[in-house]
Amino acid sequence: MTDGAATAVAFDQVSKSFGGKPVLRDVTFDVRPSEALCILGRSGTGKSVTLKLIISLLKPDRGKIWIEQDEITRLGTEELSRVRRKMGFLFQDAALFDSLTLYENLALPLMRLTGKSPEEADFLVDRVLRQVRLDCDKRKMPSELSGGMRKRAGLARALVLEPRILLADEPSSGLDRITASEIDELLLIQKAERKTALIIVTHDVRGARRVGDRIAILDQGKLVAYGTFAEVEQSQNEVARKLVAE
Amino acid sequence: MSGLANPLEIAGEVSRFGLGAVTDLFRRPFEGDQILRQLAEVGSKSLPLVVASGFALGAVLTLHTRSTLVTFGATAWIPTVQALAFFLEIGPLVTGLLVAGRVGSGIGAVLSNMRATEQIDALESLSIDSFKFLVVPRVVACTLALPLLTLFLDFSGLLGGFLSEYATSRLSFQLYIYQSFSSFQWSNFYPPTLKTAVFGFTIGTVSSFLGYTTNEGAQGVGRAATRSVVISSLLIILLDVLLIKFIFFIFPETAL
Numbered sequence: 001m002t003d004g005a006a007t008a009v010a011f012d013q014v015s016k017s018f019g020g021k022p023v024l025r026d027v028t029f030d031v032r033p034s035e036a037l038c039i040l041g042r043s044g045t046g047k048s049v050t051l052k053l054i055i056s057l058l059k060p061d062r063g064k065i066w067i068e069q070d071e072i073t074r075l076g077t078e079e080l081s082r083v084r085r086k087m088g089f090l091f092q093d094a095a096l097f098d099s100l101t102l103y104e105n106l107a108l109p110l111m112r113l114t115g116k117s118p119e120e121a122d123f124l125v126d127r128v129l130r131q132v133r134l135d136c137d138k139r140k141m142p143s144e145l146s147g148g149m150r151k152r153a154g155l156a157r158a159l160v161l162e163p164r165i166l167l168a169d170e171p172s173s174g175l176d177r178i179t180a181s182e183i184d185e186l187l188l189i190q191k192a193e194r195k196t197a198l199i200i201v202t203h204d205v206r207g208a209r210r211v212g213d214r215i216a217i218l219d220q221g222k223l224v225a226y227g228t229f230a231e232v233e234q235s236q237n238e239v240a241r242k243l244v245a246e
Numbered sequence: 247m248s249g250l251a252n253p254l255e256i257a258g259e260v261s262r263f264g265l266g267a268v269t270d271l272f273r274r275p276f277e278g279d280q281i282l283r284q285l286a287e288v289g290s291k292s293l294p295l296v297v298a299s300g301f302a303l304g305a306v307l308t309l310h311t312r313s314t315l316v317t318f319g320a321t322a323w324i325p326t327v328q329a330l331a332f333f334l335e336i337g338p339l340v341t342g343l344l345v346a347g348r349v350g351s352g353i354g355a356v357l358s359n360m361r362a363t364e365q366i367d368a369l370e371s372l373s374i375d376s377f378k379f380l381v382v383p384r385v386v387a388c389t390l391a392l393p394l395l396t397l398f399l400d401f402s403g404l405l406g407g408f409l410s411e412y413a414t415s416r417l418s419f420q421l422y423i424y425q426s427f428s429s430f431q432w433s434n435f436y437p438p439t440l441k442t443a444v445f446g447f448t449i450g451t452v453s454s455f456l457g458y459t460t461n462e463g464a465q466g467v468g469r470a471a472t473r474s475v476v477i478s479s480l481l482i483i484l485l486d487v488l489l490i491k492f493i494f495f496i497f498p499e500t501a502l
Contacts, residue, residue, distance in 0.1 A: 055371050081373040088371075095368040099356075109372040112275070161372075 007066060008033045008165050008197035009054055014063030016049055023049050025221040026063070033164065034195035036187070038202055038212035040243050045218040047201040048092070051167045054199065055087055056080050067165070085113060088163035092170045094154030096142035102129070102153055103138040106160045113161065124160060132156045132186060148179035155186060166190060168200045172207050180204060184211050205244055217243055263459075264451035267385040270378045277383050284387035288349050292395055296344055300399035303336060304328065304406025312414065321415065322425065328407040329426035330434070337400040338438050339486055342445035344399075345392060346478035350453040353384050354474030357457025358467045366458070381458055385450035392446030393439050400439075437493040444485060449478045 010030035016023050023046040031037045039047050052058045053065060056072055065072050070083050096105050106125045110116050116124065129135040132152040137145065145153060151171065158166060168187065172180035184207050190196045191211075202208050208215055215232055217225040217240040225232045225240035232244050308328060315321050357380060360366050369376040408422045453474035460466040 052367070057367050057370055084371060084373045089368070091364045091368055093363060095364040097360075097365055097368070098363075109374065113373055157368075157372075 007031065008035070008068060009199060010064075010066040011050075011053075012064040012066070014053065014060045014065060016046070016053060016058065016060050022221050024053075024060075024218075027218075027221075027223045029216050029223060029226055030066075031165075031197050031199055033197050034191055035213045036191055036198035036200065036211050038200045038208035038215045039218060040202060040205065040208060040215055041218035042239070042243075046221045047218055048169050050218070051089070051169055051199065051201055054165075054167060055084060055089055085161060086163055087165045087167060088158030088161065090151075090154050090158045090166070090168040090171055092173060094142075094150040096145075096150060096153055096157070098142045100142075101138065102134065102140050102142065102145070105142070105153065106138075106157050109157070109161055128156045128160050131159070131189075148175055148182075151175060151179075151183060152186070155183065159190065162194070163196065165197045165199070168198065168202075170202060171200060172202065172204045180207060181210075187211050215244065259459075260452060260455050263381075263455045264385065264447065266377065267382050267451060267454070270375075270382050271386060273378070275378075277378060280379060280383035281386050284383040285391060287352075288345070288384075288387045289391035289394060292345055292348055292391070293398060295348060296341055296395045296399045297402040299340060299344055300332075300337070300402035301406035303340065304332070304403035304408075305410040306406075307331060307336070307403070308407040308410040312411070324411055325404075325407070325417075325422045325425035326429055329404060329430060332400045332403040333430075333435055334438050337396045337403065338442045338445070339482070341392060341396040341399045342442060342449070342482040342486070343479055345388070345395060345446070346449050346482055347475050349388060350449045350474040350478040351471040353388075353450070353453035354457040355467055355471040357381075357454060358460040358462075358470035361458065361460055362463050362467060377458070381454045384454050385447060388446040388450030389443050390446070392442040392449075396439055396442045431499065433497045433499055437497055441486075441489045441493065444489060445482050448481050448485060452478045452481060 007030045011027050014027045015025050027046075027050070029037070039050060041047050049058060053060055054067070056075075060073060063073075067083050067086060070079070072080060072083055075083060096102070097108070100108065103125055106128060107118075107121045110121045110124060111118070125138070126135055129138055132155055134149060134152055134156060137149065142150060142153070155168075155171070158168075166187070171183045171187065175183065187198055187200070188211055191198055198211065200208070200211060209229055212229070214226070214228055216223055217232060217235075217237070219237070219239045224237040225235040229244060232240050235241055308324060311324055311327050312321060315323055315327070357366075360380070366376045366380070369379060404423075404426060408417075408419060411417050411422060412419075456470045456474050456477070460470045462469060
């Protein structure tokens with residue numbers, strides 16, 4: 001399917017099941033650098049599982065997953081750790097470490113993985129927090145942040161290691177339309193300025209139209225439509241057409 | 247047999263989990279900051295509870311002992327009985343159970359909450375070994391803190407006993423201490439104190455296992471906390487019996 005040379009992420013006939021129940025079935029797609037792919041689908045169709053397979057929090061039962069030149073299903077712990085550093089992950093509820101301040105949440109990966117001095121870490125954390133407009137809140141604990149602020153903080157943590165691939169699980173869920181637009185804007189800036197490949201799982205069709213270059217529709221674990229919005233709107237699959245009709 | 251298979255399987259998994267914590271302790275990075283943070287959490291924050299419990303137990307035990315020994319005209323033995331009771335058995339066991347209640351439930355709840363809210367996944371996604379970062383420091387902190395907390399409980403028990411005795415007989419502090427340790431040997435002191443390191447390791451391992459491996463979402467948080475306390479406490483009582491036999495075998499002179 002691919003040698004991974006021109007792609008940021010590629011799935012090749014990937015299947016995954018839990019307790020004998022198939023969640024993904026022979027899914028194949030690829031994402032190029034500085035491209036945004038939005039994955040849409042009804043609840044429980046394997047969208048979040050797809051993201052967790054990409055960052056290797058889960059292993060596929062069958063198939064191959066490429067992250068740039070690395071086929072990750074065969075990698076050991078050390079090599080996997082190296083590949084993961086190319087990626088950032090924005091979790092659905094941000095998953096901030098609740099015993100650490102916002103600053104510590106961002107400084108932790110910098111200090112541990114890059115060996116930056118505290119001064120360098122300070123500089124980088126401040127820069128990313130300014131991007132998401134949370135530089136005045138860095139001493140706050142996650143419990144003191146609102147839903148939108150938590151989401152932006154989660155995005156800041158995902159970006160602090162300057163990933164080449166950004167995975168976002170429902171970046172606009174639970175947010176009002178204005179805050180959701182702000183998150184979309186930050187994702188677009190990331191794609192345009194840093195050439196980051198984005199893979200976004202979302203139910204927000206309007207946001208997907210704004211951010212996504214291509215979309216993939218999952219239904220019952222199968223990729224039923226894949227392409228630009230215009231292409232998916234002409235799809236033979238009824239679920240796909242309904243999902244993008246907004 | 248099938249009824250036994252599951253508990254045996256779980257026991258095997260917990261043992262492997264604890265062994266993993268020991269081997270990972272000697273693998274870089276060494277997590278010194280996290281170990282100190284957890285030592286403060288397990289040790290310093292448990293200290294008020296341990297000292298207060300020891301003091302109260304010491305005072306109450308002296309009152310009970312006095313009413314019995316007075317019948318035989320043996321009240322002079324009160325400090326000795328008090329010291330032996332605390333250093334040999336009450337101190338280690340009560341400290342173990344108190345820490346299992348306060349710290350075990352905390353570890354179970356914190357880790358299972360981190361699992362439910364994807365914080366453990368977030369660590370892994372950042373290439374941070376979550377087992378080494380979260381579990382190893384907690385197991386090490388419990389193992390190191392228990393013997394120290396036991397000493398605090400032992401001595402606060404003696405202090406409570408002294409004050410109770412002083413209120414009745416006006417016994418001097420110097421004489422109380424002299425009588426407490428007059429028939430005491432080192433072998434009475436360090437094996438029971440050091441056995442609490444095993445209690446600490448058990449609390450850290452069992453509670454971390456139940457919290458770290460839970461997959462029951464938000465509902466699992468309360469369940470992991472409760473199970474951590476119940477299973478840790480039962481294991482401490484069981485281990486206490488086994489370790490006493492072991493100590494008697496290694497140090498026969500301690501079998502008074």
